[in-house]
Amino acid sequence: MTTAGPGLRERKKQATRTHIAAVATRLFVEQGFEATTIAQIAERAEVAKMTVTNYFALKEDLLFDRAPEIIALLADAVAERAAGSTPEQAVAAVYRRRLEERWPALAFVGLEFARTVEASPALRTRERTMMLEQEDALAAVLVAESDDEVPARVEAARLAGIFRVLYFEARRRVLAGEDSEAVVTALESACERIWSP
Amino acid sequence: MTTAGPGLRERKKQATRTHIAAVATRLFVEQGFEATTIAQIAERAEVAKMTVTNYFALKEDLLFDRAPEIIALLADAVAERAAGSTPEQAVAAVYRRRLEERWPALAFVGLEFARTVEASPALRTRERTMMLEQEDALAAVLVAESDDEVPARVEAARLAGIFRVLYFEARRRVLAGEDSEAVVTALESACERIWSP
DNA sequence: GGAAGAAATTAGGCTCGACCTACGAAAAGG
DNA sequence: CCTTTTCGTAGGTCGAGCCTAATTTCTTCC
Missing domain, CATH: 1.10.10.60 (Homeodomain-like)
Structure with missing residues (x-):
């Protein structure tokens, strides 16, 4: 063929x-x-x-069949970032980009999904495991770039932590009944408070 | 009575x-x-x-019957820190203190324990879940102190992330066959590289 | 285009973790 | 001493995860 x-x-x-x-x-x-x-x-x-x-x-x-997308998100963004930019800038950029696009590719933000996950301890655990896998993937990239492994892993934990906090902040707002646009606005504001000062 | x-x-x-x-x-x-x-x-x-x-x-x-000790470790240290000191200083202090004491109160560092956990996906997942519970407990303390929740949670993620990275660094070295003193020395050095510059 | 080979899918059964209910044993408090 | 409450036990149910052998479905090469 x-x-x-x-x-x-x-x-x-x-x-x-x-x-x-x-x-x-x-x-x-x-x-x-x-x-x-x-x-x-x-x-x-x-x-x-x-x-x-x-x-x-x-x-x-x-339920988490599309987890690989989230797991690879930060690692890919950092690995493929523009020359001269920092990992932090790459993470900020990919997150802001997703906000602009209203998360088209990721289904992990709907109200029904949120309710289903929150109602089940097993699913909550699975989701958090996914987040740590994301951190591991990012850590692998940063460690490969660095000559000192431990600080590189700490940086990965920090950057993945930011993503995770925003992810669960979105969850909290969705569950509180906020509509999609309100959630996006709140997350943009949160990004400012995290990255601006 | x-x-x-x-x-x-x-x-x-x-x-x-x-x-x-x-x-x-x-x-x-x-x-x-x-x-x-x-x-x-x-x-x-x-x-x-x-x-x-x-x-x-x-x-x-x-196997993780004593998990509550680790979960509460950072939250307690930060909640009870000396007036005027930062959460970061409290976390650094409690970790260095544990190193000085050679972790007497925590059994999560032996070679046999490490091998047992590493050999089982279920136990690895349970351990990582424990780490995120530790972060949640710390986040609760920082959020209560702060007037802006999201940055407080980001800071909790960063500080808990440092602890987690050091924890798994210890694991890696124990599994590599290093003796107890060598591991402690390596971790002290890692602390310097994280917190000094 | 058909046969041989590889890979996916199926049926049925097995183990064991998690949970339930009703009952018996033991301790706390009057 | 007797009542109340709590703890532990026995036996059984449900379902996830896994195994094996057989069958169907696709690929490949003649």
């Missing part, structure tokens, strides 16, 4: 994965995380129970 | 709790976390399976 592209098998796999995650997400939102069983997800998605387990090592991963 | 003190009932409870945690820890170290079952722990500790579950909501908690 001349045009490489992903074959039928790979495309089907991705479709199955996405489909299962979508079905699971809807059930979690409707009935809650612990009230939904893997068997039920499998039935609704019309696959075997084992297929669900096969694609998603943990039940929690069904 | 004149002498208040904890009654017999409360003392027995604490003894049972400590005993179960000790038995579990030994089994985890000997055979690994996932290879050890709750039933086995109950048998060795000579209590009912349900009693173990009763004291420890999650299997992971059996």
Whole structure:
């Protein structure tokens, strides 16, 4: 075959994965995380129970299927930043950019999603784990750039911490009933207070 | 009753709790976390399976029974710091103090413990969750002191991040086979590089 | 275009962590 | 001493995670 592209098998796999995650997400939102069983997800998605387990090592991963995007966000932004700019500037830039775009690519900000996560200890833990994975990814980039590992990791913790605080601030405001634009405005103001003075 | 003190009932409870945690820890170290079952722990500790579950909501908690000490460490140090000193100074002071004392009160630094935790994804996750709980506790103190919540949380993330980085740096060195004094020396040096310049 | 090979999916079953309920044992307080 | 409250136990349910063997689905090479 001349045009490489992903074959039928790979495309089907991705479709199955996405489909299962979508079905699971809807059930979690409707009935809650612990009230939904893997068997039920499998039935609704019309696959075997084992297929669900096969694609998603943990039940929690069904809701956080797009976690890799967030995990890589800061590390990529810093690794690909303009020459001469600091990691901090890169993080600030990527966050402000996301605010301008109203987070088009990330689904982790809706009210229903927020409620579902907050209602389940297991999902809250999974989300926080994701945040520390993001920090690890960023740390790997900074350590590679630096000649002193510990301070590089501290800087990664600080920058990822800023992102994390803003992330949960958004969550808090969404849950408080603020509309989308109000949340964005509040976050822009928070950025100012963090980075301006 | 004149002498208040904890009654017999409360003392027995604490003894049972400590005993179960000790038995579990030994089994985890000997055979690994996932290879050890709750039933086995109950048998060795000579209590009912349900009693173990009763004291420890999650299997992971059996190893991290003393997590509250670490969780409260920074928050307490900052809340009780000398008047006029900064939160950062309080965190630096409590960490340096622990180094001087060779961590007598905290058991989270031994080689066997380190190996046991590293070998189990569930325990690694539990440990990182603990670290974020520590950050939350510190954030609560800083937010109460501040008039602007978001920057206060960012500062909590930074300070807790420093502690976390040093904690895992200790882990890494212990696993690399360094002896206790070498680890302490390395951490003191790391503190200098973080806080001096 | 068809057969051989590889990979994904399935059915069914198993272990074990987490939880529930009702009951019995032990301590605290009158 | 007797009542009340709390703690621990026995036995059982539910579901997540995992294994195996068999079957279906795609790829590849003839």
